[in-house]
Amino acid sequence: MYDVKVYDRNTEANRQLSPHIQVHEVACGDGSRPVFISQTLIDILENIRVHFGAPLHINSGYRTVSYNASVKDSSPKSQHCSGLAADIWVEGHTPAEVYAYADQLLGNHGGLGIYNTFVHIDVRADKSRFDYRT
Template identity: 35%
Template sequence: MLLTTNFSLDEFESKDGSSMPYTVLQNVKELANALQVIRDHFGVPVTITSGYRSPAHNDTIEGAVKGSQHTLGKAADLKVQGKTAREMYDGIEMLIDKGLIPQGGLGLYSNRVHYDIRGTKARWGVSADNAKKGFLGVLGGLVLTWFIGKQMGL
């Protein structure tokens, strides 16, 4: 079942094969509309690595919160072709700020972004400073710290 131009229902199905309740399906449709805006913004395919999770499946995910937005069909973990997690995060934040997609949760991970349509602002993830700097910026910071330590005889 096609939900938007680029997203189908099967992309959101729980990985354990559990059926999706009707109320969850309604949330998934709203989420898919927001993800279509994100996809249109980036102009490249968006991959949903995790969409709806049945409560039983959610319990098997390491680090997943009980009552996760995923169990309500309001969340998706995403990868965007050719974009870093930080680029995805910043792009989605801009779309939220402009009111083009619903306010919600936005999580930054090393290789993906979590976005949900909970209706209230929530932010989390890897160190914002390190994510902005990228690997070379972090490496440069470590080298500078080492150099200063050497100069001070530490």
């Protein structure tokens, strides 16, 4: 069901996953070599980038289990650890705008969370929505 592929951060960092997204942008913040990422997730992120016509920034994509454990308030069952999630923001657009458009794209599946400065998007099978704004 999931279309997760693995890339090598050392040899494929600049490989285009879509017209606007490269491997290094979704790689784990700990510098680990393998990068696991869902092509469905990449396609959704690319759609968001094109829709808004502005740079899309990925705060966090794939995470190793050990790196995920170091991220404040992260879930031990995080979709990031399976290559199914990204935390993003789009230049010139509010998280609410990005969330609303992503909700249209995901429909009755996937995870979507809104924070004060970014949006969490994942491509899990079931539907989950959450609001962590303060």
